[in-house]
Amino acid sequence: MESIGVGLIGTGFMGKAHAIAWNAVKPVFGDVPSIRLAHLGETSDELASLKAVEFGFAKSSGDWRKVIADPEVDVVSITTPNRFHAEMAIAALKAGKHVWCEKPMAPKLAEAETMLAAQRRSGKVAVLGYNYIQNPAIRHIRKLLDEDTIGAVNHVRIEMDEDFMADPAAPFQQRHEAVNGWGAIDDFGVHPLSLVRTLFGSVARVMCDMAKPYPTRKTENGDRDVEVYDIATILMRLENGASGLIALSRTAWGRKGRIAIQIVGAKGSILYDQERMNEFQLYVTSDRATEQGFRTVLTAPHHKPYDRFVPAAGHSLGFNDLKIIECRQLIGRMRGEETAAITFDEGILIERTVAAMARSFEEGCWIDI
Amino acid sequence: MESIGVGLIGTGFMGKAHAIAWNAVKPVFGDVPSIRLAHLGETSDELASLKAVEFGFAKSSGDWRKVIADPEVDVVSITTPNRFHAEMAIAALKAGKHVWCEKPMAPKLAEAETMLAAQRRSGKVAVLGYNYIQNPAIRHIRKLLDEDTIGAVNHVRIEMDEDFMADPAAPFQQRHEAVNGWGAIDDFGVHPLSLVRTLFGSVARVMCDMAKPYPTRKTENGDRDVEVYDIATILMRLENGASGLIALSRTAWGRKGRIAIQIVGAKGSILYDQERMNEFQLYVTSDRATEQGFRTVLTAPHHKPYDRFVPAAGHSLGFNDLKIIECRQLIGRMRGEETAAITFDEGILIERTVAAMARSFEEGCWIDI
Amino acid sequence: MESIGVGLIGTGFMGKAHAIAWNAVKPVFGDVPSIRLAHLGETSDELASLKAVEFGFAKSSGDWRKVIADPEVDVVSITTPNRFHAEMAIAALKAGKHVWCEKPMAPKLAEAETMLAAQRRSGKVAVLGYNYIQNPAIRHIRKLLDEDTIGAVNHVRIEMDEDFMADPAAPFQQRHEAVNGWGAIDDFGVHPLSLVRTLFGSVARVMCDMAKPYPTRKTENGDRDVEVYDIATILMRLENGASGLIALSRTAWGRKGRIAIQIVGAKGSILYDQERMNEFQLYVTSDRATEQGFRTVLTAPHHKPYDRFVPAAGHSLGFNDLKIIECRQLIGRMRGEETAAITFDEGILIERTVAAMARSFEEGCWIDI
Amino acid sequence: MESIGVGLIGTGFMGKAHAIAWNAVKPVFGDVPSIRLAHLGETSDELASLKAVEFGFAKSSGDWRKVIADPEVDVVSITTPNRFHAEMAIAALKAGKHVWCEKPMAPKLAEAETMLAAQRRSGKVAVLGYNYIQNPAIRHIRKLLDEDTIGAVNHVRIEMDEDFMADPAAPFQQRHEAVNGWGAIDDFGVHPLSLVRTLFGSVARVMCDMAKPYPTRKTENGDRDVEVYDIATILMRLENGASGLIALSRTAWGRKGRIAIQIVGAKGSILYDQERMNEFQLYVTSDRATEQGFRTVLTAPHHKPYDRFVPAAGHSLGFNDLKIIECRQLIGRMRGEETAAITFDEGILIERTVAAMARSFEEGCWIDI
Known part of the structure; x- marks a missing residue:
């Protein structure tokens, strides 16, 4: 792993926390690959673009599916409201991305179970934000x-x-x-x-x-x-x-x-x-x-x-x-x-x-x- | 109430605490009658006598019933193990004494209920040691x-x-x-x-x-x-x-x-x-x-x-x-x-x-x- | 020492604290002689009498010199304002009494030195109230x-x-x-x-x-x-x-x-x-x-x-x-x-x-x- | 100010803290220009190069004077031992750079006074690390x-x-x-x-x-x-x-x-x-x-x-x-x-x-x- 390409969906409380973490992890720990801040997704192109500048991301989209589809992206931070976690995480895993998803998994237990099933099928890493x-x-x-x-x-x-x-x-x-x-x-x-x-x-x-x-x-x-x-x-x-x-x-x-x-x-x-x-x-x-x-x-x-x-x-x-x-x-x-x-x-x-x-x-x- | 005659049964942790309290209540509060430390009861004459000197009681007995029977006694501090509370408190109330009984009332709820009944019959004050x-x-x-x-x-x-x-x-x-x-x-x-x-x-x-x-x-x-x-x-x-x-x-x-x-x-x-x-x-x-x-x-x-x-x-x-x-x-x-x-x-x-x-x-x- | 006869001068913050202590020391510690609360002194007969009842003292005087002169008194608690300490402590020591004097010794160092000299001459115990x-x-x-x-x-x-x-x-x-x-x-x-x-x-x-x-x-x-x-x-x-x-x-x-x-x-x-x-x-x-x-x-x-x-x-x-x-x-x-x-x-x-x-x-x- | 070019000298406790801060200030605050991590100086080329990768700096030198001379650099973080502060800060200010210097200014008051004089001549900003x-x-x-x-x-x-x-x-x-x-x-x-x-x-x-x-x-x-x-x-x-x-x-x-x-x-x-x-x-x-x-x-x-x-x-x-x-x-x-x-x-x-x-x-x- 020469470098890690990061996708970020959501820029609220947790979205910003993920952005700060992605910027800091290499200076703080040293022993990690270079981090490429590849693609930021928000609910509109404008907000996405604004936040991409602030958080140092190279690209931005008003559609989260583009973040997940981006071949530059290796791992996706999902920091949107809980009811979107399942859909996004499953899509990301299906696209072969690792997932860093905020807690809890989903409002309904059944949805959470489908997320786990998707992760198991993908063989990708899926970590929850229990900081x-x-x-x-x-x-x-x-x-x-x-x-x-x-x-x-x-x-x-x-x-x-x-x-x-x-x-x-x-x-x-x-x-x-x-x-x-x-x-x-x-x-x-x-x-x-x-x-x-x-x-x-x-x-x-x-x-x-x-x-x-x-x-x-x-x-x-x-x-x-x-x-x-x-x-x-x-x-x-x-x-x-x-x-x-x-x-x-x-x-x-x-x-x-x-x-x-x-x-x-x-x-x-x-x-x-x-x-x-x-x-x-x-x-x-x-x-x-x-x-x-x-x-x-x-x-x-x-x-x-x-x-x-x-x-x-x-x-x-x-x-x-x-x-x-x-x-x-x-x-x-x-x-x-x-x-x-x-x-x-x-x-x-x-x-x-x-x-x-x-x-x-x-x-x-x-x-x- | 010109003065209060005190009987004390038991001289362990709580017995000593009662003794200290009876000695101190007048100097501390002032606005109470004089306290006469009348009669101390313990499980033997020797221990009772020893503790009476220490705690300043005038009389002592190895039999708690004598404390309760003593006409000099207006109120009885009961500080013995819980299983004796009921018998002693009921006896004291029957003898027309006020009661200051350590908590809890008794190991069995039924006993506690008989204590309450005795207090109601007597019309005397019965206070528990919830300090x-x-x-x-x-x-x-x-x-x-x-x-x-x-x-x-x-x-x-x-x-x-x-x-x-x-x-x-x-x-x-x-x-x-x-x-x-x-x-x-x-x-x-x-x-x-x-x-x-x-x-x-x-x-x-x-x-x-x-x-x-x-x-x-x-x-x-x-x-x-x-x-x-x-x-x-x-x-x-x-x-x-x-x-x-x-x-x-x-x-x-x-x-x-x-x-x-x-x-x-x-x-x-x-x-x-x-x-x-x-x-x-x-x-x-x-x-x-x-x-x-x-x-x-x-x-x-x-x-x-x-x-x-x-x-x-x-x-x-x-x-x-x-x-x-x-x-x-x-x-x-x-x-x-x-x-x-x-x-x-x-x-x-x-x-x-x-x-x-x-x-x-x-x-x-x-x-x- | 069969018993200790106590004189108390002053009944303010510290006077009351001494009174409480004299009442409690035997019940608390046990291993001390009986305490006789002999004589309480205050600035007037009325106040002295009132406080003597409250604190359990046998006698009272509006003149502190009577406390010190009382043969029933073995030790004198001096709890008056600082400027009176020297005169009272020296008089008590001269009268052959032990002294329990509130801190500090006196407003002027020279006075304190005379207090010490008096104590040394008397051979009596003089303890200060550094609680x-x-x-x-x-x-x-x-x-x-x-x-x-x-x-x-x-x-x-x-x-x-x-x-x-x-x-x-x-x-x-x-x-x-x-x-x-x-x-x-x-x-x-x-x-x-x-x-x-x-x-x-x-x-x-x-x-x-x-x-x-x-x-x-x-x-x-x-x-x-x-x-x-x-x-x-x-x-x-x-x-x-x-x-x-x-x-x-x-x-x-x-x-x-x-x-x-x-x-x-x-x-x-x-x-x-x-x-x-x-x-x-x-x-x-x-x-x-x-x-x-x-x-x-x-x-x-x-x-x-x-x-x-x-x-x-x-x-x-x-x-x-x-x-x-x-x-x-x-x-x-x-x-x-x-x-x-x-x-x-x-x-x-x-x-x-x-x-x-x-x-x-x-x-x-x-x-x- | 479209963007800020940063030079960093020193990578110890404070050097790392400055590096983390320069990486984080834009994601955290948003309302600042883009930060360009331009040039990192250490005591050897090897260490400088290693740390530049870790902290995300574009260039590195084993000679701090190169950091100061670099036209890509607008502001220099000086985080070396105290005895080097004066020489480096004065050089940076002379080169027209802003200075962020760790505290204290210098071991000797006289040196600190020369640092102040240099800052006044330069008209540049010089802030000390009093965090x-x-x-x-x-x-x-x-x-x-x-x-x-x-x-x-x-x-x-x-x-x-x-x-x-x-x-x-x-x-x-x-x-x-x-x-x-x-x-x-x-x-x-x-x-x-x-x-x-x-x-x-x-x-x-x-x-x-x-x-x-x-x-x-x-x-x-x-x-x-x-x-x-x-x-x-x-x-x-x-x-x-x-x-x-x-x-x-x-x-x-x-x-x-x-x-x-x-x-x-x-x-x-x-x-x-x-x-x-x-x-x-x-x-x-x-x-x-x-x-x-x-x-x-x-x-x-x-x-x-x-x-x-x-x-x-x-x-x-x-x-x-x-x-x-x-x-x-x-x-x-x-x-x-x-x-x-x-x-x-x-x-x-x-x-x-x-x-x-x-x-x-x-x-x-x-x-x-």
């Missing part, structure tokens, strides 16, 4: 678990909370329609589940409750029923038998990007919060009793691949840096390396767990996965 | 809720975690026998429920899971099955419709006295953690957007009755001080004041919720209370 | 230093900040007159110095700056010049050669009882903040590099004498509890034990350091002590 | 100060601590030679001074102490004297009269990238710590008294230019992102915009303050600047 698992802190936590630093894990709690839907006076928006899914469990829940997979493996069963703090929202024509659930609370059992819970809220005032993880083992505990993504906390019983306490460990060059960004400890990576690492993992997969990434193979397990949560809520009982 | 609700921080949080500072509450999470059962190598102890109850839900769960009651009112329904991280423990004669559950996770709905969860663990390494509360309302959020009991956090949307954040508020004299202990802000109360406040509340009740305290009337609601949790776990479904 | 050094956390930090846990200390920073003088609109008060001393360096500075003494030993030299954020204050008759300095910043060298600094402010908005200590050694660091007095932080290089971090250690029964208050870790002591420990230390001294307490012998070293700070500020140069 | 001032949190703090949110500032404390020189067993290195300057005051001190300038303006006078925790270090031929000071403590007065202090340590175990700022005003306080660079704390007296507390504010899109990186609040920027912002500011200056950046004009004030600190230490007295 939180790429944090050197998270990867180090995984290493600590592998090394049995805290012993066998018996209990896990993950909370994901933001407040962008917290204002009851904010108007009805498309997000409140059932066509977009369930709300918290798919919009947020997939992130905690990506962390569960990365750190512990599979979820065996779930018991889910959902709540709708603001059942109606204002429109220009009066109030309209909100069809999704901004809050979800889930009891779970992992395959290894550990008990746990996931709590999700998009209406938690004051929380901005919280993903708080608590892991308890037989010999210690680990804590993490995405809002302070450059640190984690570790408690181990091997410390002398009178000085046992949660250590706040700042990420540093020895927590790989932090070192590729900054050679000094405690100097902080940012959200976009996680996407750069994810991009490096994708490239590794394209080169046959065993990198840490959630591909369609693993992503489908996340989607199935979300579907089980939904069924559990509807039936009011535990659902096995 | 965490007495923290000026908690009382101020209640005030903020009453004032609608964070709007209608739509979501609540309470975690109570300690690590005194966390060592898998620790031997089997009496606590692991089913005769003592369920484990986490009654040993710990009653505290979060006391806070739910104080802050929000009643729980409407629960869905409970329990886990046993170490199913066997060592004895001198080989391993023995652990009959209780050190971990419990509970989904709940409050009567006002808010969703919530309670998570309990006695095996959470690194947690020592954690009771972490998260309250989300339509206009803000409140956080609290018992391990930092002299502060709480408040987020309100009335702050300017660019400076909204969780305020760490240190308790101070304006958070009553902090002022009775220290006239300077941020100087910290301790665990025993909460018991002194509880003692003052009890005395208030004895004088007909409407103080904040959990009496048998309210305590029974807590016990019934615990029973519902147990049934929910056994049946694998939601239970209404 | 912050009694925190189990501080005592454990001292132990860690003794055990060389962090290696030779090379740098120390102590900040003490509150905000009770921070409002520029607050009126002129007696505290702003020079007759009460320098302001921050004596009102606050003595506390950090008590901690320096307890943890590290003597200060060798100081370089001090002082500032007056609000040079005038309102009175009923117009503005009046403030004669004291609410802020002081001090460079120091300890006798062991370590460099350090002390920063003091009574006008630091948001700080309520902050005493933040940073200790750096050759093998680690220790942090402490009085506003979270039930924890300290420890960083040691003996931890594996990838998990080094500041451990937040919660105080617990193994941090003596925390265990005398609560048998469970992380349950928190309060400010008044430190005074109870101080009382126990005083009683130990009265019984010839080598307890941790700052007596007049050590207190004078603190006063001399304060005097050196003042001279350094006036002369604009370093002053040796 | 910490570019944090949206810092810029928002400045805005709050401008808006008088906390009233007139009367006291400031800044601490900068790391532990990369903290190991006494680490060998002597070039950094320990006096030829590199004083140690803490120039290596670290310039960063706090850049923040002082950005937030408050000029320093009027300083009183400085320095310490050498490990006076000798191992070499292959026995111990060698350390010629620099790893610790410095500085009292200061700002031009506006506020008192303050700066404390610096390169041997503070546990600190990795700490720059802790405390700002006290007449109506509130602000806190910041670079180790948690995505938040700041604000205390204001306009909050109701019973809920006053330090608010932890997470940076968000409304804290410009955070929005250019991530459109969601609390998602975190990283260290390299600050360099991208700095790059954008530099480009702004090149286009005649009034951006926030420390040019040679302001940088010289920082260098003069460092020189005054050194003189103060040598003379043991206050030095006016």
Whole structure:
């Protein structure tokens, strides 16, 4: 692989993050082929052209199919709204392109299954945009678990909370329609589940409750029923038998990007919060009793691949840096390396767990996965 | 009420805390009758006599019935193991004494109901030892809720975690026998429920899971099955419709006295953690957007009755001080004041919720209370 | 010593704290003689009588000399404004009483020296009210230093900040007159110095700056010049050669009882903040590099004498509890034990350091002590 | 300005940071000309060529003079060791190039003055690499100060601590030679001074102490004297009269990238710590008294230019992102915009303050600047 030709579809929050990552991955990591920013797709020629200049892409199109058809393109970043993922990813895979698709796979489990089938037929790499698992802190936590630093894990709690839907006076928006899914469990829940997979493996069963703090929202024509659930609370059992819970809220005032993880083992505990993504906390019983306490460990060059960004400890990576690492993992997969990434193979397990949560809520009982 | 004659049964952790409180309540609060430390009961004359000297009691007995029978005694502190609460409290109430009984009421719901019946027949005051609700921080949080500072509450999470059962190598102890109850839900769960009651009112329904991280423990004669559950996770709905969860663990390494509360309302959020009991956090949307954040508020004299202990802000109360406040509340009740305290009337609601949790776990479904 | 007869002069903030301590020391510690609350002195018979009832004292007087003359009194708590300390302490010592005197010794160094001389002549115990050094956390930090846990200390920073003088609109008060001393360096500075003494030993030299954020204050008759300095910043060298600094402010908005200590050694660091007095932080290089971090250690029964208050870790002591420990230390001294307490012998070293700070500020140069 | 041709000299820690910034500034900000990565200089042709591929530069040279001479180059990033800054910057300015030079200007004040003179003669833009001032949190703090949110500032404390020189067993290195300057005051001190300038303006006078925790270090031929000071403590007065202090340590175990700022005003306080660079704390007296507390504010899109990186609040920027912002500011200056950046004009004030600190230490007295 002399160089990698990149196609990018979508230029919103995630589209820009992909663009930044594609620009930075070579300067940051060095050990990757040259990156050719080949073709950018948007909903109009004008927007595509404008963004191509900004993001440094050579060509642009108002039709995403041209991006996928472009022989200069080896891999396609798909960062459009969730309902377009399936069609685009399947088309790209059929065209023999690798795929870097934003999470979740698709609003309906059936669609996600067809995406996986397409990937399997193509033999191409298809990586999902679960960037939180790429944090050197998270990867180090995984290493600590592998090394049995805290012993066998018996209990896990993950909370994901933001407040962008917290204002009851904010108007009805498309997000409140059932066509977009369930709300918290798919919009947020997939992130905690990506962390569960990365750190512990599979979820065996779930018991889910959902709540709708603001059942109606204002429109220009009066109030309209909100069809999704901004809050979800889930009891779970992992395959290894550990008990746990996931709590999700998009209406938690004051929380901005919280993903708080608590892991308890037989010999210690680990804590993490995405809002302070450059640190984690570790408690181990091997410390002398009178000085046992949660250590706040700042990420540093020895927590790989932090070192590729900054050679000094405690100097902080940012959200976009996680996407750069994810991009490096994708490239590794394209080169046959065993990198840490959630591909369609693993992503489908996340989607199935979300579907089980939904069924559990509807039936009011535990659902096995 | 010229003075109050005190009887104390039990001198362990809680017995000593009651003794300290009875010694301190007058110097701290001033506005109470003189306290006569009349009669201390323990399991032997020797121990009773020794502790009476230490705690300043005039008389002592190796038979708790003598404490209750003593005409010098107006109120009896019952701080013995839970399985003795019912017999002692009922006897004391029958003898016309007020009762200050440690939590929970009794291992079995039926016993607790007989305690309540005895209290109702007697017309005497019977207060339970739910000291965490007495923290000026908690009382101020209640005030903020009453004032609608964070709007209608739509979501609540309470975690109570300690690590005194966390060592898998620790031997089997009496606590692991089913005769003592369920484990986490009654040993710990009653505290979060006391806070739910104080802050929000009643729980409407629960869905409970329990886990046993170490199913066997060592004895001198080989391993023995652990009959209780050190971990419990509970989904709940409050009567006002808010969703919530309670998570309990006695095996959470690194947690020592954690009771972490998260309250989300339509206009803000409140956080609290018992391990930092002299502060709480408040987020309100009335702050300017660019400076909204969780305020760490240190308790101070304006958070009553902090002022009775220290006239300077941020100087910290301790665990025993909460018991002194509880003692003052009890005395208030004895004088007909409407103080904040959990009496048998309210305590029974807590016990019934615990029973519902147990049934929910056994049946694998939601239970209404 | 069968029992201890106590005299108390003053019933303000510190007077009440002493009263609470005298009531609690026996129930909390057990291993002390019975405490007789013999005689309470205040500025009028009425107030003295009222407070005697509240605090449980047998006798009361509107004349403090009667307290000192009372043969029932073995030890006198002196909690009056600083300018009365010398006269009262000297009289008490002359009358053959032990003395528990609030800090600082006196507004003028010369007076403090006479107090020390009186103590030496009397052969009685004279302990100063430096309660912050009694925190189990501080005592454990001292132990860690003794055990060389962090290696030779090379740098120390102590900040003490509150905000009770921070409002520029607050009126002129007696505290702003020079007759009460320098302001921050004596009102606050003595506390950090008590901690320096307890943890590290003597200060060798100081370089001090002082500032007056609000040079005038309102009175009923117009503005009046403030004669004291609410802020002081001090460079120091300890006798062991370590460099350090002390920063003091009574006008630091948001700080309520902050005493933040940073200790750096050759093998680690220790942090402490009085506003979270039930924890300290420890960083040691003996931890594996990838998990080094500041451990937040919660105080617990193994941090003596925390265990005398609560048998469970992380349950928190309060400010008044430190005074109870101080009382126990005083009683130990009265019984010839080598307890941790700052007596007049050590207190004078603190006063001399304060005097050196003042001279350094006036002369604009370093002053040796 | 159709496009900007970039020359880069040096590819270490800062060289890579500049390279990442030049690659990212257009995708992130959009509103800048196209960036041409024209010419990279290193100490050998091989290294230069290797790094040019990695960082995406078109040409490379083993001689930095070729970079400066290249007509394709409009602006030169100088990221070499401090002792080369003067020669390179002066040469670049003489060649009519804009300069982006890492901090500090030069080891000797006299050299720095010649750099300033060269910049003035050239009329070109010369910006220094003070990236910490570019944090949206810092810029928002400045805005709050401008808006008088906390009233007139009367006291400031800044601490900068790391532990990369903290190991006494680490060998002597070039950094320990006096030829590199004083140690803490120039290596670290310039960063706090850049923040002082950005937030408050000029320093009027300083009183400085320095310490050498490990006076000798191992070499292959026995111990060698350390010629620099790893610790410095500085009292200061700002031009506006506020008192303050700066404390610096390169041997503070546990600190990795700490720059802790405390700002006290007449109506509130602000806190910041670079180790948690995505938040700041604000205390204001306009909050109701019973809920006053330090608010932890997470940076968000409304804290410009955070929005250019991530459109969601609390998602975190990283260290390299600050360099991208700095790059954008530099480009702004090149286009005649009034951006926030420390040019040679302001940088010289920082260098003069460092020189005054050194003189103060040598003379043991206050030095006016």
